Amino acid sequence: MDWEYSDKTKQLFMDAVHGRPGTHLGEIENPDGMGEHGSIACGDAMRFTFRVKRHPSDPTQDIITEAKYLTFGCTSAIAASEALCSIIEQGEYTPISALSIQNSDIVEYLGGLPEQKIHCSVMGAEALEAAVFNWAQRRGVDLEALGIDLQGRDTEEGRMVCKCFSLTEPYILRKIKELNLRTIPQITNAIKAGGACSSCHHVPGGLQDLLDRAWQGESTAAASDTPAAPVFPLVSLEAPPPAEFSPYQFSKKVEKVVEEFVRPSLKLDGGDIEIVDIKGMIVYCRLQGACAHCSGASRTLKKMVERILRERVDERIRVIEV
Amino acid sequence: MDIIYLDNNATTRIAPEVYEAMIPFFTEDYFNPSSMYEPAGRTSQAVAAARRTIADCLGGVEPSEILFTGCATESNNTAIQGVVRANPNRKHIITTTVEHPAVLEVCREMERNGCRVTYVEVDRNGNLDMPGFIRALSPETLLVSIMHANNETGVVFPIDQLSRIVKETDPGIVFHTDATQTVGKLPIDMVRGFPYVDLLSFSGHKLHAPKGVGVLYLRRGTRMRPFLLGGHQEAGRRGGTENVPYIVGLGRAFSLATANAPGDEARIGRLRDRLERGLVERIPSVEINGGGAPRLPNTLNISFHFIEGEGMLFQLGEYGICASSGSACTSGSLEPSHVLRAMKVPFTAVHGSVRFSLSRYTTDAEIDRVLEVFPGIVANLRTLSPYWDNAVNAPHPDALGMLEAK
Numbered sequence: 001m002d003w004e005y006s007d008k009t010k011q012l013f014m015d016a017v018h019g020r021p022g023t024h025l026g027e028i029e030n031p032d033g034m035g036e037h038g039s040i041a042c043g044d045a046m047r048f049t050f051r052v053k054r055h056p057s058d059p060t061q062d063i064i065t066e067a068k069y070l071t072f073g074c075t076s077a078i079a080a081s082e083a084l085c086s087i088i089e090q091g092e093y094t095p096i097s098a099l100s101i102q103n104s105d106i107v108e109y110l111g112g113l114p115e116q117k118i119h120c121s122v123m124g125a126e127a128l129e130a131a132v133f134n135w136a137q138r139r140g141v142d143l144e145a146l147g148i149d150l151q152g153r154d155t156e157e158g159r160m161v162c163k164c165f166s167l168t169e170p171y172i173l174r175k176i177k178e179l180n181l182r183t184i185p186q187i188t189n190a191i192k193a194g195g196a197c198s199s200c201h202h203v204p205g206g207l208q209d210l211l212d213r214a215w216q217g218e219s220t221a222a223a224s225d226t227p228a229a230p231v232f233p234l235v236s237l238e239a240p241p242p243a244e245f246s247p248y249q250f251s252k253k254v255e256k257v258v259e260e261f262v263r264p265s266l267k268l269d270g271g272d273i274e275i276v277d278i279k280g281m282i283v284y285c286r287l288q289g290a291c292a293h294c295s296g297a298s299r300t301l302k303k304m305v306e307r308i309l310r311e312r313v314d315e316r317i318r319v320i321e322v
Numbered sequence: 323m324d325i326i327y328l329d330n331n332a333t334t335r336i337a338p339e340v341y342e343a344m345i346p347f348f349t350e351d352y353f354n355p356s357s358m359y360e361p362a363g364r365t366s367q368a369v370a371a372a373r374r375t376i377a378d379c380l381g382g383v384e385p386s387e388i389l390f391t392g393c394a395t396e397s398n399n400t401a402i403q404g405v406v407r408a409n410p411n412r413k414h415i416i417t418t419t420v421e422h423p424a425v426l427e428v429c430r431e432m433e434r435n436g437c438r439v440t441y442v443e444v445d446r447n448g449n450l451d452m453p454g455f456i457r458a459l460s461p462e463t464l465l466v467s468i469m470h471a472n473n474e475t476g477v478v479f480p481i482d483q484l485s486r487i488v489k490e491t492d493p494g495i496v497f498h499t500d501a502t503q504t505v506g507k508l509p510i511d512m513v514r515g516f517p518y519v520d521l522l523s524f525s526g527h528k529l530h531a532p533k534g535v536g537v538l539y540l541r542r543g544t545r546m547r548p549f550l551l552g553g554h555q556e557a558g559r560r561g562g563t564e565n566v567p568y569i570v571g572l573g574r575a576f577s578l579a580t581a582n583a584p585g586d587e588a589r590i591g592r593l594r595d596r597l598e599r600g601l602v603e604r605i606p607s608v609e610i611n612g613g614g615a616p617r618l619p620n621t622l623n624i625s626f627h628f629i630e631g632e633g634m635l636f637q638l639g640e641y642g643i644c645a646s647s648g649s650a651c652t653s654g655s656l657e658p659s660h661v662l663r664a665m666k667v668p669f670t671a672v673h674g675s676v677r678f679s680l681s682r683y684t685t686d687a688e689i690d691r692v693l694e695v696f697p698g699i700v701a702n703l704r705t706l707s708p709y710w711d712n713a714v715n716a717p718h719p720d721a722l723g724m725l726e727a728k
Contacts, residue, residue: 010636017637017702025706040709040724041669043630043650043658047708070708072673074632074649078706164657196650196657277456282491284456320490322452322483 005075006111012079024085026068032138033095035130037123042165042192044073044120046081048127050088052095052135059139060146064093069127076113077120083109084124095132096141096148101125103179103190118189122179161206164196169210176214184208250313251278257312258285262305273305281316283309323642326688330528331473331503331621331679332646336571337530343574344532347567355564356555365566372573379580380522380539381511389538389556390569394502395424397523397538398467400549400560401498402428405465405521406437407547412464412494415439418450418479419664421469425500426660429467438462447614448477448665455484463495470501470522471508474648474661474677475612476621478504485518496520496544502528506579507587507618512539520544526568530681531575535568586682591619593689594680598622600693605700607717609671611662620680623648623662625671627725628710628717629703634676637699643692648675670709670724 005013016023031049038045047070055061067085071078083106088098103121107113113121136143158168172193181187184207188195193207200206245253258275266273272288287301306319327335347368353359355366370385377385391397402415402425417429419441429439440458443451450468466488471478485497498521501510506529512519522539526532540546540559553561579586601624602608611623626634631647638645648659650673662672678692704710709721717725 013633013636014640016706017633017699019702019705027708036708040628040673040721043669043673045708070706072628072707072709073630075636077630078633276453279456279459279491280461284487318490320487322456322487 004114005079006113008109008111009076009079009113012082012110013075016078016082024068024082024089025070027070028066028068031131032062033131033135035127035132035134037126037130038073039166040072044071044077044123046071046073046077046123046127048081048084048124048131050095050131050135059141060094060096062094062135062139064088064095064098073120073123074117076110076117077123079110080106080113080120080124083121084128088128095135096143096146098128099132099148101128115189119192122175122190159205161210162193162200165192167191167193169205172207172210173214176210182211182215184211187211253313254278254283254309254317257309258305261308261312265304266301273301276322281314281318283317283319284322285319286322326641326643326691328678328680328684328688328692329644329646330681330684331476331677333527333533334530334681335683336532337575337578339578340531340571340575344567344571347570351566355566365564368570369564369566372569375573375577376537379510379576381513381515383512383539384542386557387512387540387542389540389560390564390572391536391538391560392534392562392565393536394500394523394525394528395536396549397525397536398422398424398498398500399428400538401521401523401540401546402432402465402467404546404549405496405498405544406432406435408545409464409496412462413437414460414463416442416455416458416463416466416468418442418444418468420444420448420472420474420477420661421467422473422500422502425467425469437464442468444477444664446666448472448475448612448661449615450479450484456487459488459491459495461492463492465496465498467498467500469503470499470510471503471618471621472612472661473503474659475615475623475665476503476618476679477612477615478508478618480616481519482515485516489518498523500524503618503621505529506576506583507620509580509583512541521546526572526575529575529579531572532568535565535572537572582682587619590680590682590684593684593686594619594622594678597678597680597689597692598624600689601696604693604697606715609667611665611667611671611675622678622680624676624678625667626674626676626700627670628707628721629674629700631673631675633703634674634699637702638692638696641691641695643695645679646677648677649673668725670721 016025019025027047028049028051032052034049036047049068050064051066052062053065067088069081069085071081087101087105087109103125106121106124158170161167161169161172175191179190181190184194184201187193187207194200202208258273262273274286274288276284276286302319302321309317351364353362353365355362355369373385373388376388377383391400413436415429415432415437417425417439433439442455442458445451468479468484470481481499488495488497497519499519500523502524504510505524520541521544525536548559550561555561555564598610607627609625611625631649635645635647648662650658658672662675705712709718711718
């Protein structure tokens with residue numbers, strides 16, 4: 001797998017990391033709009049800020065003059081952030097007209113992105129939306145009154161569908177429609193949903209269900225995953241303890257004998273013994289302290305502990321050194 | 323631009339001696355080792371000689387205990403599926419959460435086929451949870467498959483101890499280890515070191531032999547069904563015409579590695595330690611993954627907080643330096659390293675992880691070059707990171723919570 005990036009993507013990335021003139025890294029102080037998208041758990045996150053030239057009377061006529069970003073992410077995430085800022089600064093956009101910038105515009109500016117990196121461009125568009133929403137609050141612009149659908153453009157609370165990337169049902173449904181996503185791999189490439197543990201693909205209310213709901217009546221990719229693994233009961237087949245003990249009593253008895261007859265003699269030599277586990281008639285123990293470094297200690301210890309336990313608890317007992 | 327190759331846990335360059343040993347079997351000695359005529363005898367003798375060499379390098383085992391395969395993945399598949407099919411009376415497998423997919427995926431497939439699988443966890447340093455391992459042992463346990471060293475972190479598991487505990491508990495349990503990352507790097511002695519290990523997998527291309535050849539060591543008496551049917555080769559245990567030049571190459575590579583091992587190991591370890599110390603001294607907010615556990619001498623897995631691995635690899639590439647990362651963006655899927663996640667390394671450190679893996683061909687000058695350019699690469703990306711405070715060159719106070727183990 002080589003870097004499947006366009007020259008433009010590579011160039012923007014290298015310009016950005018070297019802070020060359022014309023790049024947009026950083027954060028505008030007291031910005032007119034600020035938006036964030038992504039999180040460190042997901043592998044990329046962006047903070048996007050812009051400044052406007054304020055219109056004296058009509059805030060909706062503000063023009064974005066400067067845009068900056070801070071991005072945690074891969075090569076294409078950083079290049080996409082650069083692209084977004086360049087597109088905005090060059091286009092003399094108002095914040096509202098900037099909402100028309102789609103992730104596909106960013107992809108085009110970059111000269112294409114590999115399929116599995118499309119989500120990097122989506123992140124840019126999302127951060128922009130959030131920043132415009134923030135601008136509207138600061139400037140007292142009622143976006144809803146202007147006919148701009150705010151449904152789910154801020155927090156989008158709702159049932160969590162993709163737990164790995166914390167994506168909710170309303171968000172995924174909106175993106176399925178906006179980006180015309182028809183299959184689960186397309187969803188994953190665009191917004192990452194379902195890209196990690198895959199458990200949300202075919203469960204009830206999962207990605208396939210959302211696709212079916214979004215494109216009711218239209219065909220979407222059929223589920224072709226392998227059937228779920230059968231569930232097995234956790235069985236305990238440990239050898240039964242001697243008839244006169246319950247498992248608890250048996251363990252207590254072993255502990256007691258070790259405490260009274262084994263540990264004191266080990267302590268004389270600066271060592272100690274720890275019981276790690278008891279399974280059936282097998283006692284697993286660990287040497288500590290001076291004994292642990294003594295050559296031949298394991299065989300000696302094992303024999304001694306085994307002999308004492310066999311004499312005093314049950315003659316079938318075996319000792320294994322851990 | 324010269325390549326500085328520090329990704330030897332992915333694959334290695336072919337040693338010139340190995341390449342040379344292979345050439346006759348591409349040219350004049352192309353015969354099928356199974357054929358009867360005299361010239362074919364040279365190829366079957368070459369395969370036998372390579373088998374003997376490898377048996378010797380593994381501590382003097384029987385040549386009949388060496389099976390040639392196509393790769394370590396095939397060796398792992400053969401070991402796990404072959405043992406499961408030969409022993410239908412037991413249905414429990416124990417493995418770990420940090421295995422290579424060539425073991426993990428096979429175990430998941432066995433789950434679908436009716437086995438129960440226990441995935442033993444590791445701690446923050448990558449050490450195996452020993453009480454959890456012992457707890458997992460049960461009377462229905464058929465197979466334990468635990469890697470020798472981890473490909474991502476280089477953490478070495480105590481296979482001698484684990485296999486002894488298994489066999490002392492129940493000699494009927496089969497013990498398999500994927501030693502792909504250790505063969506050729508650490509001495510492997512199946513007679514004195516690993517007397518309780520039944521099956522051991524490795525491949526050629528991690529020790530300066532070519533890709534496309536692997537080995538499964540199969541201790542005599544281990545019950546296993548063949549995986550590839552369709553031929554008498556390998557005593558009926560692996561069908562398919564022998565890959566003569568590659569088998570010859572693997573034999574040569576293993577004897578080279580064994581002859582050079584003690585000196586190489588120490589020298590590579592010193593280079594790795596110098597790289598590690600140098601990066602830690604020059605760059606703030608880093609952590610060594612697996613640093614608190616026994617590690618392969620050639621591997622350094624290091625995390626740089628609050629930046630993403632792919633951007634580092636890309637910039638390293640500008641200097642001709644080849645390394646790899648556990649970040650999601652380099653995994654081909656969107657999932658970051660399952661190994662680092664299993665170690666509960668916080669997300670920011672997983673995404674910002676870089677693995678350097680050295681070889682006997684790594685030089686002091688190459689390490690110097692990495693130390694020269696890497697601090698700048700990290701600083702470049704941190705300037706861009708929303709979680710980094712450039713004024714004080716430290717993580718933003720709000721972001722510090724992200725460094726807690728998750």
